[in-house]
Amino acid sequence: MHNFDFTKPSTIAEAVKALSAEGAQALSGGQTLIPTMKQRLAAPVTLVSLTGIAEMQGVCMGEGGLHIGAATPHAVVARDAAAHYPALAALAGGIGDPAVRNRGTIGGSIANNDPAACYPSAVLGSGATVVTNRRKIAADDYFQGMFTTALEEGEIVTSVVFPIPEKAAYVKFNQPASRFALTGVFVAKFKDGVRVAVTGASNDGVFRWAEAEAALSADFSAKAIAGLTVDADGMISDLHGTAAYRANLVKVLTGRAVTAAR
Amino acid sequence: MPKDTGIGASSKRREDVRFLTGKGLYTDDVSLHAQAHAVMVRSTVAHGRIVRIDTSAAAAMPGVLAVFTGEDFAAVGGNPAGWLINSRDGTPMREPKRPVLAHGKVRHVGDAYAAVIAETYQQAKDAAEQLAADTEIEELPAIVDMKAAVADAGNRVHDEIPDNLCFDWGWIEDNRAAVDAAMKAAPHVVTLELVNNRLVPNAMEPRASIGEYNPGTGDYKLTTTSQNPHLTRLLVAAFVMGIPENKLTVVAPDVGGGFGSKIYHYGEEALVLAAAKKLGRPVRWTAERTESFLSDAHGRDHVTKIELGCTKEGEILAIRTETLANVGAYLSNFSTATPTFLHGTLMAGPYKVPHVYVNVKAVFTNTAPVDAYRGAGRPEATYSLERVIDKMCRELNLDPFEVRRKNLLTPDQFPYTTPVGLVYDTGNYQATLDKAIELGNVAGFEKRAAESKARGKLRGMGLSTWIEACGIAPSHLVGVLGSRVGLYDAATVRVNATGNISVMTGAHSHGQGHETVFAQIVAERLGIPESSVEIVHGDTSKIPFGMGSYGSRSLAVCGSAMNKAVDKIIAKGKKIAAHMLEAAEEDISFADGKFSVAGTDKAKTFGEIAFSAYVPHNYPLETLEPGLEETAFYDPGNFTYPAGAYICEVEVDPDTGKVDVVAFTAADDFGNVMNPMIVEGQVHGGVGQGIGQALCENTSYDENGQLLTGSFMDYAMPRADDVPFYTVDHSCSTPCTHNPLGVKGCGEAGAIGTPPAVVNAVIDALHRGGMTHVTHIDMPVSPHRVWQAING
Ligand SMILES: Cc1cc2nc3c(=O)[nH]c(=O)nc-3n(C[C@H](O)[C@H](O)[C@H](O)COP(=O)(O)OP(=O)(O)OC[C@H]3O[C@@H](n4cnc5c(N)ncnc54)[C@H](O)[C@@H]3O)c2cc1C
Secondary structure, three states: OOOOEEEOOOOHHHHHHHHOOOOEEEEOOOOOHHHHHHOOOOOOOEEEEOOOOHHHOOEEEEOOEEEEEOOOEHHHHHHHOOOOOHHHHHHHHOOOOHHHHHHOEHHHHHHHOOOOOOHHHHHHHHOOEEEEOOOEEEHHHHEOOOOOEOOOOOOOEEEEEEOOOOEEEEEEEEOOOOOOEEEEEEEEEEOOEEEEEEEOOEOOOOEEOHHHHHHHHHOOOHHHHOOOOOOOOOEOOEOOEOHHHHHHHHHHHHHHHHHHOO | OOOOOOOOOOOOOOHHHHHHOOOOOEHHHOOOOOOEEEEEEEOOOOOEEEEEEOOHHHHOOOOEEEEEEHHHHOOOOOOOOOEOOEOOOOOEOOOOOOOOOOOOEEOOOOOEEEEEEEOOHHHHHHHHHHHHHOEEEEEOOOOOOHHHHHHOOOOOOOOOOOOOEEEEEEEOHHHHHHHHHHHHHOOEEEEEEEEEOOEOOOOOOOOEEEEEEEOOOOEEEEEEOOOOHHHHHHHHHHHHHOOOHHHEEEEOOEOOOOOOOOOOOOHHHHHHHHHHHHHOOOEEEEOOHHHHHHHOOEEOOEEEEEEEEEOOOOOEEEEEEEEEEEEEOOOOOOOOOOOOOOOHHHOOOOEOOOEEEEEEEEEEOOOOOEOOOOOOOHHHHHHHHHHHHHHHHHHHOOOHHHHHHHHEOOHHHOOEEOOOOOEEOOOOHHHHHHHHHHHOOHHHHHHHHHHHHHOOOEEEEEEEEEEOOEOOOOHHHHHHOOEOOOOOEEEEEEEOOOOOEEEEEOOOOOOOOHHHHHHHHHHHHHOOOHHHEEEEEOEOOOOOOOOOOOOOOHHHHHHHHHHHHHHHHHHHHHHHHHHHOOOOHHHEEEEOOEEEEOOOOOEEEHHHHHHHHHOOOOOOOOOOOOOOEEEEEEOOOOOEOOEEEEEEEEEEOOOOOOEEEEEEEEEEEOEOOOOHHHHHHHHHHHHHHHHHHHHHOOOOEOOOOOEOOOOOOOOOOOOHHHOOOEEEEOOOOOOOOOOOOOEOOOOOHHHHHHHHHHHHHHHHHHHHOOOOOOOOOOOOOOHHHHHHHHHO
């Protein structure tokens, strides 16, 4: 790790100001950034911690649904969202291990947009709104491919607002080593339709499976998608699974998520 | 009533107090005044010629004290292989020198070609980065695949070795023609090609070394993560550095697991000693996890074709194997013994097989060196054999339990000389098989399978009946087989004046629990509390000698030495007691901690005798030296032969290919058991590692020799939820006939017997699910591979 300066502001405004300095970078739970720095693959001049900002912490019901502060750790979401949005709480409770869940945050996760991360599927699958220091971004506009988002230079995620579906579930198939999602599917049934978001599978990062959404909106049951096929084109192929294998998982896990949804 | 102390008691592991409360002292915990930090500069290419290393910029960086390159060690000796293997044609193996730092060429990703020493670790890291940038390496085509390596004479890992072949070994060469004939005549021949996957040992504690040099005395000290400090001292002193052994102390303090990878001497150990001498300051190095992945000796990595000739009824007539064994870029210390004498000699298994022939070609590649890893050679033999027997059962529609039973040696056949050069002293393989069948509730399997099916899962059951040769090893025998060292062990039992005891053992404990078990034995034999016995290990300045811990040898060999030393203590105690009690020595008996005169109530306690030995006021000084301390060396008369039967039950998810091990039964014969709880723990660990190899662990190099699985993000270690609650039994005991404790060794068993049981279970599940086209899946049997096999 190279040397760096560290600052821990207590308001969003102070954080944004600190981040405008040359070489400054936001630090949330550090579960991605710190290992990268240890491997000397990142060398920020200043780390601006977002974890001391009260407005970016916590889970509460509010306008538009469930509001989660961007610096809220996964463990807190697992605990405090359970009564409001059990599928989301279960997803948070299945990320990494206890140490990761007590440091890693929802804001860090969706800012990073790892193609194998869990949260992006919940944000996209719920049609959530990503709130930043500048604007509100619809989930459909926010995720723009592997490790790429709509965030601009100096823009930070401050909270995420989740509409609450009638029923939902997240089913994750673990990559055997990292236990990130080799493929994970988030299914949410709203009054006006079903959303299906897939993580871990595609070279373009998290995506919605439109055919399944249409079929499930008509008939919310696993058999409704039995006749669909998933195109392996554009799926990730690596040591842990070929594109064809991931395409298979997308379908299998979607069916299981529909069955598990509550 | 189970005993609560002494031999056979499940005494709690005394070392756990310090391990579990953070009070252990590992190499990296040692902090010395004025210490400097070493960082190794490692190759990022698998194969390349070093064109130029410009050290000037790195050397001028802040805090940098010294820079070393291969040039600095060109004159010192190489790290030797411990075994000389001869090829079938009688020529000795090709044995390239393994330098402290790569010189001229780099031969695998992670091969260290330079080192930087600085005041702080970060300064050394910075300078190492600079040095790497100032190094020019001409990349050469990487040699990764073994078949290609031996086929392509133009591309060489070592320029002087034309075909990348270390040796071409035949065991037993004289039997080859007879085996070929038997195979030809066999009514049925089963053929299986399989890969025994390469494993990264991944000890929890990474390797670490600290070198010290005292210019006033010329003494060196090496504190290092070693399973065998005396062997390391021998290698460093006599072979690599040319230091007299009396001027080098090697200390292996608490060591956080080794599994084989810390048997060997590594270049970093010589480097820190040389640097300490040059700087006159202690120099320390600790591997980062990435370095462990790249530079620890890996395990296994065999590609094997096995043929089995049999009758239609499943009687095994002949076995023939051809194996390519990867030794990696350099010969690590045991690397030539592992695929040969620890592998070929086990190819008859626990069966009566008249004809066996094993051929092993050891191949150099541009990958990390491969050496002994928990089980070492024996898991490879067991896997080949138990998989091909399973395949035979499927081809001939025979019951795998009955086929095993038909071929297993029977108790009346011991001692039994195998066609591959071993003499099994004792065993009862039917008993462990019956035990496993009972405990694994084989009778209830169909019901469980139906229940799984109702949940959409395929349930399968797999069996392996395994044997190993451990308690390594009779020196005269291994000498004939090519070993360059003896494999005895030693212990000193020092009775202190106040009657408590320090035992210095050559065996080194790095998680096994020796400090508890060895103390139990001494306490039982001398009739004193366990708490009065201290076990001291891991320091060449304190212990007499020893060959260390590996090959399930600690108790069988070093424990026997210790037991012998206790015999000597008791014999001397009798002399002292005879004098004090004014009786004839022959009339003194020793039991329950008391020396007594037969037929009288006259007695002296062990403590009184000890005191008298050190305060010899009333003592036969004319005929007996004062003091009570004895050393014994023990050289085993034979290997020991633990054996057992393992039954694994899996559930396969046919939609995803995911395999869950849902039940595992291990019935083992370890001879006499000194501490059942610790034995059970060793089996748990070994079975866990076996499941890891079978289902999770994949070491993958791409065609350029880059390690694709170089971190825990991609290298899957088994986790707690990957393994079931095990059923473990060791009640079917046939004590070893040739060591005084009757023990056989239990450390490697699980890692040996487990992988074929797991894979056999997966194949069984798929067949039961109607996927009879699947005859084999190579390990690790990952979800993706199972799914491909199902859909292939
Ligand atoms: C062992 C392990 C296992 C894991 N397993 C899983 C898993 O199973 N599933 C899963 O989804 N994830 C997993 N993770 C990832 C983890 O959940 C974290 O969510 C993730 O590392 C990022 O969150 P963080 O708070 O740690 O972000 P940080 O590491 O602090 O930051 C990540 C990046 O986001 C930027 N950033 C952080 N916060 C903001 C913000 N509010 N606005 C803008 N940019 C920001 C940072 O500058 C940095 O570039 C795992 C991580 C580890 C170490």
